[in-house]
Amino acid sequence: MDTTEYLDVFIDESTEHLESLYKHLLELEKNPTDKTIIDEIFRAAHTLKGMSATMGYSDLANLTHKLENVFDGIRYDKIKVQTEMMDVLFDAVDHLNAMVEDIANEGDGSRNVREVVDQLERIENGEETGQAKSEQPQQQLDTAASLEKVATLNEFELSILNESADRGFSNYEITVELREDCLLKGARVFMVFEVLEKLGEVIKSEPTVNDLEEENFENSFTVLLVSNFEQTEIEERIWKVSEINQVTVNHFSISAYNQEQEEQKEQKKQQAEVEQEANTPDDQNSDKQVKQKTKGSTSKTIRVNIDRLDVLMNLFEELVIDRGRLEQISTELNHNDLQETVERMTRVSGDLQSIILTMRMVPIDQVFNRFPRMIRQLARDLQKNVEVEIIGAETELDRTVIDEIGDPLVHLIRNAMDHGIETPDVRKQKGKPEQGTIQLEAYHSGNHVFIEISDDGAGINRDKVLEKAIANEVVSQSQANSLTDNQVYELIMASGFSTAEKISDISGRGVGLDVVKNTIESLGGNISIDAKMDKGSTFSIQLPLTLSIISVLLIELQQEKYAVPLSSIIETAIIHKDKIMHAHNKKVIDFRGNVIPLVFLKDIFAVPAEDAQENDYESIVIVRKGDKLAGLVVDSFIGQQEIVLKSLGNYLTNVFAISGATILGDGQVALIIDCNALIK
The missing domain is CATH 2.40.50.180 (CheA-289, Domain 4)
Incomplete structure (x- = not known):
């Protein structure tokens, strides 16, 4: 199957599932016994595994499968969540993210993940897991394999399997591989079926019976068998047929099959929608969703190429220019009918402008969702205990602004982590909680969006900033005496300004803040700083809703x-x-x-x-x-x-x-x- 037309959809959805994994892993670390979080992680990993396998990215699918096994053990209390384990899980998701990024950059998604796979297997087979756990992955793997080999069951076949399970019979999936030098494959298949019919009832085969009789298969075939014989007995009977290379007999799980069937139906439904969208080639690069309400208060989503929205915006900009010209002409001519028409056109075009701008709006959550993971890693590197709070992640900004604002926010957060939040022992000496807090808040105000990065750390030393500013000749002594606190704090955004005692590889308070300031001002915004010694700092960024x-x-x-x-x-x-x-x-x-x-x-x-x-x-x-x-x-x-x-x-x-x-x-x-x- 040619999967290239679904590549962009795969990348978009994989990115969403990875973001979900990051988010829920952070929640799981705080609440290791919350089954709801574990189920969400398992669901995201399971879906990502299925998508990767369908697209043919085996490394991605295999690593996700290992991750899924671990969470299956956690879900059934066979594995206990521990801090050391969380580092491995985060590392695994980092590898998955790198693979998806490689695929997005036209790579094949291959990556050496042997080390993290070994770590996941050790978690999976740990002392807490027990024997039952070690058998679980094989059972899942066998079930997954069966679903690849056995065609979709119809209602009649499914009812037989369900009824046999209710009556105490066992449902087996049997795979028989003939030797390469087998001459009469059709005869060997007949002999195997003869044995199976004495053991129970054959429900289905893949390939079909006709293809097997006509030898239209390679060297292996799979059947579903209902029997009350033991697994070992069935294997021994089949091995008595000559020219057989391998026999595999596994229990066939109806419940697992039903779950997989539901997921396959959902995937087919989504695939049908994708195929409909893919009828227009330009939509392959779509990365923007436009939602419209339909009857019954349901919503439908289509993907629209962002380049098309840019073209639409450019056309509307020309309309705004012509609208201004018409308004001027109607004023000069003082013609009532013309003025009424122009006023109506102004109202309609204003509504159209609002809709176009809304279509370009993207939740700032797309920027914010990367920070909890980054803060967690920085906290471990700096041996600090930090919690992140996100408020107003649903606040929307123009796509152009979203693309530009990410790096400045990363720099401000790294500064807050390195020089704002103190170490637990220092915080304890100051009478603060050992756990520091960084708060990210976004909200609308008029035609602007405000983003605030606050921490409850050491704040900014006003005297130290002034001393450094005078030494660097940023301000004179006379000017320094008349500066307000906020004006002093803004001095740290001067080029090359820093109050750090030593330069670290994380950041330096002030190093690079001039770049942050210039980037924000280039977007038509501004940044201000408020701080209190030993209480914390707040960096407030004001940005326009749109730039055009x-x-x-x-x-x-x-x-x-x-x-x-x-x-x-x-x-x-x-x-x-x-x-x-x-x-x-x-x-x-x-x-x-x-x-x-x-x-x-x-x-x-x-x-x-x-x-x-x-x-x-x-x-x-x-x-x-x-x-x-x-x-x-x-x-x-x-x-x-x-x-x-x-x-x-x-x-x-x-x-x-x-x-x-x-x-x-x-x-x-x-x-x-x-x-x-x-x-x-």
């Missing part, structure tokens, strides 16, 4: 138009020039009790000066970056508008204070101001 269509305030400088993102704006103001003051050779204003520096955009962007009438008032846009404020001085405000963010291209990648451009309704290009670059 944003709301802005259009402003004017002479004849040039610029856009300021609304997410950065506090408010707008018009002040008299007499209100402008000077401090530290800079022009500032008093805004609600705060001294705010003014930024004259004409000077920043070198706008050509034109003769204009002197005005006693200045138009100012108050913008924010974290706790810092600034006033952007402009000529006039045009108004609020939704615009499409366009890149400036590869030739204009480092333009100061400009994050992109947009096309306005009248065809003019307006540059989008990066407020973060203007606030020092």
